Amino acid sequence: MRIGELAELTGTSTRSLRYYEEQGLLSARRDAKGYREYDEADLRAVREIRSLLAIGFGLEDTRPFVACLRAGGASGDSCPDSVAVYRRKLAEIDDCIDRLQAVRTQLARSIDRCSGERRCCPR
Amino acid sequence: MRIGELAELTGTSTRSLRYYEEQGLLSARRDAKGYREYDEADLRAVREIRSLLAIGFGLEDTRPFVACLRAGGASGDSCPDSVAVYRRKLAEIDDCIDRLQAVRTQLARSIDRCSGERRCCPR
DNA sequence: CCTGGCCTTGACGTCGGTGTGAAGGTCTAG
DNA sequence: CTAGACCTTCACACCGACGTCAAGGCCAGG
Numbered sequence: 001m002r003i004g005e006l007a008e009l010t011g012t013s014t015r016s017l018r019y020y021e022e023q024g025l026l027s028a029r030r031d032a033k034g035y036r037e038y039d040e041a042d043l044r045a046v047r048e049i050r051s052l053l054a055i056g057f058g059l060e061d062t063r064p065f066v067a068c069l070r071a072g073g074a075s076g077d078s079c080p081d082s083v084a085v086y087r088r089k090l091a092e093i094d095d096c097i098d099r100l101q102a103v104r105t106q107l108a109r110s111i112d113r114c115s116g117e118r119r120c121c122p123r
Numbered sequence: 124m125r126i127g128e129l130a131e132l133t134g135t136s137t138r139s140l141r142y143y144e145e146q147g148l149l150s151a152r153r154d155a156k157g158y159r160e161y162d163e164a165d166l167r168a169v170r171e172i173r174s175l176l177a178i179g180f181g182l183e184d185t186r187p188f189v190a191c192l193r194a195g196g197a198s199g200d201s202c203p204d205s206v207a208v209y210r211r212k213l214a215e216i217d218d219c220i221d222r223l224q225a226v227r228t229q230l231a232r233s234i235d236r237c238s239g240e241r242r243c244c245p246r
Numbered sequence: 247c248c249t250g251g252c253c254t255t256g257a258c259g260t261c262g263g264t265g266t267g268a269a270g271g272t273c274t275a276g
Numbered sequence: 277c278t279a280g281a282c283c284t285t286c287a288c289a290c291c292g293a294c295g296t297c298a299a300g301g302c303c304a305g306g
Contacts, residue, residue, distance in 0.1 A: 104217070270285090
């Protein structure tokens with residue numbers, strides 16, 4: 001299939017697909033006219049990339065998943081490198097949640113304090 | 124005081140202070156040499172800005188807090204507009220935490236599944 | 247022949263909060 | 277006189293994942 005079709009099938013844009021290729025995540029064959037030609041493996045790769053991006057992964061993080069698929073993995077996360085990224089991301093997310101929780105607590109306290117005190121909104 | 128001193132007192136850079144001014148958060152008087160001249164009120168304002176930025180607020184979000192201080196508020200959050208931002212931010216943070224929790228759960232499941240199955244890392 | 251729909255490459259714009267550097271003015275100490 | 281420590285404005289660089297436009301090739305249908 002060509003780039004427009006792949007974009008539509010994966011709910012993305014041709015710009016993004018070219019960008020993924022530029023970043024070395026995709027490698028398309030070319031037909032006689034110089035058009036990019038994709039197959040089912042590429043379709044799976046792009047779907048993998050999109051689902052990872054959707055949950056907050058960076059493009060770099062998707063690399064091992066795509067490599068895993070290309071190496072014949074049943075799914076993108078069927079390889080140790082992918083699982084390593086999972087673990088790293090999990091740790092990052094935990095950190096992020098912790099920080100947000102701390103801020104949340106502080107914020108909630110500030111709001112409570114403000115609505116509890118008359119002095120909070122002078123004039 | 125001048126910009127270098129204010130920057131040092133607030134743990135920021137002269138560049139940032141000029142940027143805050145450019146964004147209309149600060150307004151400095153000028154001395155005969157054209158140098159910016161700051162007072163205690165400015166110091167408080169910058170401290171307010173920095174502490175809000177530090178917990179993930181955008182510069183725009185700090186605007187009501189600075190205005191509140193300038194209007195004579197005991198603290199930057201002593202005004203209804205500031206509290207409104209608090210509430211909005213709290214909601215945003217809650218959304219963010221929820222999304223992260225969902226991703227975290229999904230991720231943890233993926234890791235469990237992968238380490239549980241032998242088939243997970245073929246070859 | 248012309249229109250329109252697909253494709254190509256190349257390159258600039260976006261967002262926010264800075265870092266960094268150029269090119270210059272002003273003052274002080276040695 | 278000079279070095280250096282302040283200050284000024286202007287303006288480009290950064291990050292990431294694209295959007296968007298320009299300028300052009302290729303092909304089918306009317």
